[in-house]
Amino acid sequence: MLKEGIFLGKRYEILERIGSGGMADVYKGKDHKLNRHVAVKVLKSDYRSDEVFIQKFLSEAQAAAGLMHPNVVNVYDVGQDRGLYYMVMELVEGITLKDYIEKKGQLSVNETISISIQMATGIQAAHNQHIIHRDIKPQNIMISKDGKVKVTDFGIARATTATHTISTNVMGSVHYTSPEHA
Numbered sequence: 001m002l003k004e005g006i007f008l009g010k011r012y013e014i015l016e017r018i019g020s021g022g023m024a025d026v027y028k029g030k031d032h033k034l035n036r037h038v039a040v041k042v043l044k045s046d047y048r049s050d051e052v053f054i055q056k057f058l059s060e061a062q063a064a065a066g067l068m069h070p071n072v073v074n075v076y077d078v079g080q081d082r083g084l085y086y087m088v089m090e091l092v093e094g095i096t097l098k099d100y101i102e103k104k105g106q107l108s109v110n111e112t113i114s115i116s117i118q119m120a121t122g123i124q125a126a127h128n129q130h131i132i133h134r135d136i137k138p139q140n141i142m143i144s145k146d147g148k149v150k151v152t153d154f155g156i157a158r159a160t161t162a163t164h165t166i167s168t169n170v171m172g173s174v175h176y177t178s179p180e181h182a
Helices: 051-065 097-104 109-128
Strands: 012-020 024-031 036-043 075-081 084-090 094-096 141-144 149-151
Touching: 012 036, 024 084, 036 051, 051 075, 051 084, 094 097, 097 141, 109 141, 109 149
Parallel strands: none
Antiparallel strands: 012 024, 024 036, 036 084, 075 084, 094 141, 141 149
């Protein structure tokens, strides 16, 4: 875990940890060059010497960096500093769809349709760029305070034009894996 106040790339100040996933921690940060708040995703220490995970992390940055869409979290930068691999993304002030459902309970039909359309629109934007997300789940959908839905975490995305994959291992979140992959 990074301490508050440290800088990455002599530009991004770490303010606080806002989330954690399987291979990375996410921090709220401040981009001092552009004077805006950002999300900084940092590869966990367990994976910093693992070339496969480093490649997956960099692949996520490359896959997501080409996507500019209102329903996809934008990636601004990627870098390495003092052995830390990081990705700088749009900061979405809000909560995950999982947390939203747990907090609110059953959603109305209209709200469910609105969220679904926005999710599908973001996923379609990725597909239009020949990118398959491969890990759509409520934890990877952000809902901003103003109700905008954004798809995030392209950590195991795959380009559909690729002739081979990095690994033959099954990837995805176990609770959301399709039966044929399980």
